Structures are given as structure tokens and as C-alpha cells.
Amino acid sequence: MSARVFDVAVVGGGLHGLSAALHLCRAGKRVVVLEKSWVGRHASGATAAGVRTLNRDVGELDLALESMEMWHRISALVGDDCGFHPNGQICVADRPEHLAKLEQRVSSLSAAGYQHEQIIDAQELRRLVPAINPQCLGASISRIDGAADPHRTLAAFRRSAELAGAVIRQGCGVTGIERRGQDWALALQGPAVEVDGESIVVPFIVNAAGAWAGRIAGMVGDEIPLGTKASMMIVTERLAPLVKPVVSIMGRSLSFKQSDQGTLVIGGGLQGIADLDAESSSVRMGVLSKGARAATDVFPSVRNVRMVRVWSGLEAKTADLLPVVCPAVNAPGVFHAFGYSGHGFELVPVVGATLTDLITQGRTRRPIAALDARRLMAAV
Ligand SMILES: Cc1cc2nc3c(=O)[nH]c(=O)nc-3n(C[C@H](O)[C@H](O)[C@H](O)COP(=O)(O)OP(=O)(O)OC[C@H]3O[C@@H](n4cnc5c(N)ncnc54)[C@H](O)[C@@H]3O)c2cc1C
Incomplete structure (x- = not known):
């Protein structure tokens, strides 16, 4: 069993997991990213990388507009322009x-x-x-909209997260999560997990597990229909x-x-x-x-x-095509970021910053009220 050497385990090595890791490390947190396959294996490696505020639902528009400002100075965040061209x-x-x-x-x-x-x-x-x-x-x-190069974006977010101190473990799937005192223990399985029964113990978890995020949420008691x-x-x-x-x-x-x-x-x-x-x-x-x-x-x-x-x-x-970005409902210290419903690439810079607010300050000034998981759980 690992000692408690990390503050935050990010589940999922897509762009949202990498962005969360980057912002958290820059805020002084020790972060491990746990990825069952490899970085960018799923949506973030398949994306069309459109950077769009056009036709956004008003429930996520203010967040998307802030993210767009971040895209316009993306080099300052990740040291590369990510191939972003604001051609509208x-x-x-x-x-x-x-x-x-x-x-x-x-x-x-x-x-x-x-x-x-x-x-x-x-x-x-x-x-x-x-x-x-x-x-x-x-x-x-x-x-103000445009498009970026998805693979340059992945490489830039990964490089910046690692330079900021994030540890990225590929081939490490999270197969179970249990409460251990004030912490969470994540059970790991996969080709890169060398010690049978290895777990990682952390006070905070970011659930950025993309298409499988509902399963991670279920492991901590949040049944969110997706x-x-x-x-x-x-x-x-x-x-x-x-x-x-x-x-x-x-x-x-x-x-x-x-x-x-x-x-x-x-x-x-x-x-x-x-x-x-x-x-x-x-x-x-x-x-x-x-x-x-x-x-x-x-x-x-x-x-x-x-x-x-x-x-x-x-x-x-999700049922309303808005993402879920919020603290878990039934699990203190766990934070969800998923359900982007086909338009999460544009939100990558800002959601990592939002999760960092929630973890380091316990709250955020950013407008995420419409993205709370309870709206979906209530509909069950
Ligand atoms: C074809 C396509 C086109 C798109 N075009 C656009 C676009 O033009 N503009 C736009 O804004 N958005 C677009 N999107 C959406 C956007 O790409 C996604 O919203 C975004 O990439 C989601 O990133 P993510 O990190 O949340 O998910 P992902 O990149 O899917 O990452 C989640 C990761 O979690 C890992 N994982 C899952 N379960 C576990 C576990 N138990 N343990 C460890 N790891 C786990 C997975 O292996 C995966 O790598 C598109 C998506 C697709 C598929």
C-alpha cells in the first residue's frame, strides 16, 4: 500500500484530468494522474478540437466565455499556442x-x-x-471562436502538468474507492500496477474519467445517470x-x-x-x-x-447536454468534471482552474450552479 504522498488523485488522463493536474500543482498540491490506458486514449485524442462559444447553452456560457479568454492567451498557461487560431x-x-x-x-x-x-x-x-x-x-x-490542434494541445497540457510536478501513471485503472478515515483509498489495477492490491491514499479525488465517470461517481455513492x-x-x-x-x-x-x-x-x-x-x-x-x-x-x-x-x-x-462540474454529493473531498456531451474541449482551461478553486479554497467564484450533479440525480 502506498504511503500518503499525494494530496489529489485525478482519475483520467484526458485533457480535463491534465488541466486539473496542472492548475492544482501550480497551486501547490501534490498530484497523481491515474489513467487506465494512456494519456489522450479516448475523447481528448479523438476530438475535433473546435473552440466554440457559438450556440452554447446559457447554463455554461459564462464559463465558456472565460475559457475562451484563456484560449486567447493559451501560451501563457501551457507554453505553446496549441495550434489555436481564432478564425471564428x-x-x-x-x-x-x-x-x-x-x-x-x-x-x-x-x-x-x-x-x-x-x-x-x-x-x-x-x-x-x-x-x-x-x-x-x-x-x-x-x-472570438476558432479551433486548435488536439495533439499539440494534449502534448502541451501534459508537458506543463509534469513540469509543474504532476506524476502521470498510465496503465493504472481505478477499480474501487473506499473511505479510510478522512482520506480516500483508490484500488489500482492494470499493466503498469506492479504490486498486487496497490492502493493510493489521498484526501482529494478529481473524477475526470470521461465516458466512465459515472462508474467512478458510483464508487463514492453518487449515482448519476449518464x-x-x-x-x-x-x-x-x-x-x-x-x-x-x-x-x-x-x-x-x-x-x-x-x-x-x-x-x-x-x-x-x-x-x-x-x-x-x-x-x-x-x-x-x-x-x-x-x-x-x-x-x-x-x-x-x-x-x-x-x-x-x-x-x-x-x-x-448528460440528459441536458450540460457537463457536471461540482463537488460530489455524497463524498467529501471528491470533485466531478465530466459529461461534456461533445463540447468539452473548449472548457479545458477553465474547468481545471475551477476544480482548483474548489479544492484549495472550498468554493469558486466561477459560475457552475447549472452544472451541479444534483439536477441529474433528482430526475431519476
Ligand atoms: C469525435 C469527437 C469530436 C469532438 N469535437 C469537439 C469539438 O470540436 N469541440 C469541443 O469543445 N469538444 C469536442 N469534443 C468533446 C471533447 O473532446 C471532450 O469533451 C473532451 O476531450 C473530454 O475530455 P476528458 O478529459 O473529460 O475525457 P477523456 O479524454 O475521454 O479522458 C478520460 C480518461 O479517463 C480514463 N479513465 C476512465 N475510467 C478510468 C478508471 N477507472 N481509471 C483510470 N482512468 C480511467 C480514460 O481511459 C480516458 O483516457 C469531441 C469529442 C469527440 C469524441
Whole structure:
């Protein structure tokens, strides 16, 4: 059994676990990250890495806006720009009723004091995205948004967390958690666990276990109903520069962008098949073809472009599609951060800081009331 050498065990070596570890170490905590596979194995390695406030639920909007400010100075946090380009995100409308919905949203945001979303007309849309289908009528835009490079982001958060003192143990799955006095003992299993029955004893736990976070929550007495997402992506061959902002379309599943390397990265939440026990997901080509169709409808010039790879990635989904970021309900010293429902990449910098507030000060000024697990537990 390990002595108590760490203050915090972070369960999960995805971006949220790494961000929590980084912020906690900089606040003086001794942190171990326990990852059953390897860093970035699941959602954080499969992500499209869109950095979006556009069309965010108001329940997480203030947090997302603070995170966006952090993205705009991400080098100061992790010593690398993570390939982040704030070229904007655009949601186009190709029907009058869809444009009316976008206009309604932007005016109600504006009435509530939010100015980051605006409406642009067809002419401005074509100026910003010349390759767009001329039948598109207009769009909403958030000019502060953009996209990053997921693998640079993972490498930067990992490097910074380790430089700050975090110990990352890959191949170490948490299989049980029990109360031991004022502390928690986490039982470990996996290829990198050398001592049979090894456990880690800590006063604080961060549950950043992604698609499996409901199981970790259950180990400490929080039964939180969660669904699973297996979002699919397509990447194409490299093309000459075609589009700078990330483009989606109202009423259909599409997110369309071009990477620095020239490949088109096409997603938007179409779902493959998830298997939590096998820790894998698979692509449904029939469903994915709808994403390809939406892409060619919005960008007719890409009709003959070759797809070179498709994939899917696993993460947890909540009933209201808002994440869970809060102290555990039934377990003092345990903190949840999961259920990002397909849009957690943007929140990575700020959620780690929020968890650090909760652990080091017992409270946070950041707006997380709408992200409390009790809203989901009450609905059971
Ligand atoms: C295809 C796809 C596209 C996406 N596109 C976007 C986008 O454009 N913009 C955006 O904002 N978001 C996007 N997302 C969502 C975003 O990527 C995720 O919200 C984010 O990466 C979640 O990070 P995480 O650290 O919480 O989870 P993960 O990266 O999944 O990390 C959780 C880790 O916990 C580990 N773990 C689980 N159980 C245990 C255990 N018992 N013991 C030890 N370790 C354990 C897992 O192995 C895993 O590595 C996308 C997601 C996918 C799948």
C-alpha cells in the first residue's frame, strides 16, 4: 500500500484530468494522474478540437466565455499556442425559418448582455467563406471562436502538468474507492500496477474519467445517470486553402473546418456505436455518409475530395447536454468534471482552474450552479 504522498488523485488522463493536474500543482498540491490506458486514449485524442462559444447553452456560457479568454492567451498557461487560431465559428442557415431562429437567439443573447454572437448577411458570409454554397441565406457568427490542434494541445497540457510536478501513471485503472478515515483509498489495477492490491491514499479525488465517470461517481455513492456519445469524424486528403472559420449549419449535423495541414476535418456529432465495457467505439458508415452529404451541400466544391480516415471517440452525455462540474454529493473531498456531451474541449482551461478553486479554497467564484450533479440525480 502506498504511503500518503499525494494530496489529489485525478482519475483520467484526458485533457480535463491534465488541466486539473496542472492548475492544482501550480497551486501547490501534490498530484497523481491515474489513467487506465494512456494519456489522450479516448475523447481528448479523438476530438475535433473546435473552440466554440457559438450556440452554447446559457447554463455554461459564462464559463465558456472565460475559457475562451484563456484560449486567447493559451501560451501563457501551457507554453505553446496549441495550434489555436481564432478564425471564428459560423452557423449558416439555408432556410428562412432557420435564419429567423438564429436571429432570435442572437437578439435574446444581446438583450441579456452578450455581444459575442452576431448575425451576418449572405454577402458578408460569402466574403468570409467564398466557397460556401450561394444558396446560404446568412449566418450567426462568433468571431472570438476558432479551433486548435488536439495533439499539440494534449502534448502541451501534459508537458506543463509534469513540469509543474504532476506524476502521470498510465496503465493504472481505478477499480474501487473506499473511505479510510478522512482520506480516500483508490484500488489500482492494470499493466503498469506492479504490486498486487496497490492502493493510493489521498484526501482529494478529481473524477475526470470521461465516458466512465459515472462508474467512478458510483464508487463514492453518487449515482448519476449518464448516456454515452460515440461521435464520428472524417478527415480528407490535403487541399489548397479553402476555409478559415469553422462552419456548421442550422438543423443538420455538420462541423466543417480545414486544418493547418490542409485536410478537411468533418464532424458535427453524428453517432457511431459505443461499447463502454470493450472501451471502444465503431463507425457507422451509413450514418457518416449523412455528414459527408451535409458537407458537400454546404461546400459543393468538395464533392470529389477523397476521405482518408474516419474514426469515432467515446464520452459521457448528460440528459441536458450540460457537463457536471461540482463537488460530489455524497463524498467529501471528491470533485466531478465530466459529461461534456461533445463540447468539452473548449472548457479545458477553465474547468481545471475551477476544480482548483474548489479544492484549495472550498468554493469558486466561477459560475457552475447549472452544472451541479444534483439536477441529474433528482430526475431519476
Ligand atoms: C469525435 C469527437 C469530436 C469532438 N469535437 C469537439 C469539438 O470540436 N469541440 C469541443 O469543445 N469538444 C469536442 N469534443 C468533446 C471533447 O473532446 C471532450 O469533451 C473532451 O476531450 C473530454 O475530455 P476528458 O478529459 O473529460 O475525457 P477523456 O479524454 O475521454 O479522458 C478520460 C480518461 O479517463 C480514463 N479513465 C476512465 N475510467 C478510468 C478508471 N477507472 N481509471 C483510470 N482512468 C480511467 C480514460 O481511459 C480516458 O483516457 C469531441 C469529442 C469527440 C469524441
